[in-house]
Amino acid sequence: MNELAKQLNDTLSSCVVSAFLSEKGKKLYFPKGIVAQSQEAGEKAKQYNATVGLAKSNGIPMHLSDIQNFFKENTLKPAEIFSYAPGGGNKELRAIWKQEMIKKNPSLTGKLFSDPLVTSGLTHTISMVATMFFDEGDELILPDLYWDNYELIFKDCTGCTIKEFKFFKDGGLNIEGLKSALLSSKGNCARVLLNFPNNPTGYTPSEKEMESLANTFKEVAETGKKILVISDDAYFGLFFEPDTAKESLFAKLVDLHENIFAIKGDAATKEEMVWGFRVGFITYGGKSLKAEHLDALSKKTLGAIRSSVSNCDMPGQSMLLKAIKEGANYDLDKQKTFTVMSERYKVIKEVLENYKSSTLLRPYPFNSGYFMAFDTLGHSAEALRVYLLDKYQVGTINIQDRTLRLAYCSVEKEQLADLVSIVYKAAEEIWN
Secondary structure, three states: HHHHHHHHHHHOOOOHHHOOHHHHOOOOOOOOOOHHHHHHHHHHHHOOOOOOOEEEEEEEEOOOOHHHHOOOOOOOHHHHOOOOOOOOHHHHHHHHHHHHHHOHHHHHHOOEEEEOOOOOOOOOOOHHEEEEEEEEEEEEEOOOOOOOOOHHHHHHHHEEEEEEEOOOEEEEEEEHHHHHHHHHHHOEEEEEEEOOOOOOOOOOOHHHHHHHHHHHHHHHHHHOEEEEEEEOOOOOEEEEEEOOOOOOOOHHHHOOOOOOOEEEEEEEEOOOOOOOOOOOOOOOEEEOOOOOHHHHHHHHHHHHOOOOOOOOOHHHHHHHHHHHHHOOOHHHHHHHHEEEHHHHHHHHHHHHHHHOOOOEEOOOOOEHHHOEEOOOOOHHHHHHHHHHHHOOOOOOOOOOOOEEEEEEHHHHHHHHHHHHHHHHHHHHHHHH
């Protein structure tokens, strides 16, 4: 094992993180190789810098003028488009994202947690978490309604076992089911991933449920069980009901108990409406984690980035930073999008009331995000999906052959009533 990795492992041995490091995670470190040496030279090599493999002329990255011309004149400089991004991302963007995180989660104020590191999208964040903190045979606790990519990342690629609990009970979050899954997880460690607003259902806990959820983690931690809690906040901020929790679970966990290790994955993808930019973030926290632990974790994560994508998208980071800092319509456009999504949510809620007597489809609770989903009540969701596509040219998503997901985010408000009527009509035609 590399000496740098050993040193990071030694640093982390005094906090809860050491209980979760995978064999690969233990081997990770940020090498003092080309990237590190180039970054050091960037600060000190004032005369000549012959480090990084980036072709320059007169100090400017060489580039195709046709690509540069796609960018409005006097907006982004060639270095902001064509240069390599730093391994952990643009430092100013990271700092601003952290400020925004605190602004959106006021209870993080004054708490110690890491600076966000830029990833190549939230999927990259989740994949790195799997690499760093999961070995073959480890359990991952998930609600029984989850994004299908978790299965590919954790079960198929990492070799983990997925341990499910029923997501809903009595129309709300099944906290008792989660607690039981945590307590019955094998060994002295439990790993859980929660996604709010949930994909596929579009559900976020109420303020009361979120408080109960945090208390549950604390109660389990007090038994001596160490818990890794991964918060996938892909759709964060799209909360449409007054009683829905408006802060991330991560904000409640970073200083809750010494046995809790919290990871927050979020992204500009939905929050800033830049789906194709692939700019995500990963942030760490935990009551037992001091500054030196967070630094060690960041260096291991830099190693994971370096060994996978090397560094992340530069023009995407540059444009995002410029929009946040200087965009004349930044807040206005975000508010407009939220208003549109909120209106679509309200319409589909109202429309579904007309079908509440159906014995073929039952909507799961939803209050946030981009989606709503139906329990197909023992019928094949895949059969319904294919029938809708073939007969009505309507696209939906089947999840585990028992859930049908509608992404109302991509359908105009005026078309939602027709969409829902077609779904119920198709269910009647194939199942009655």
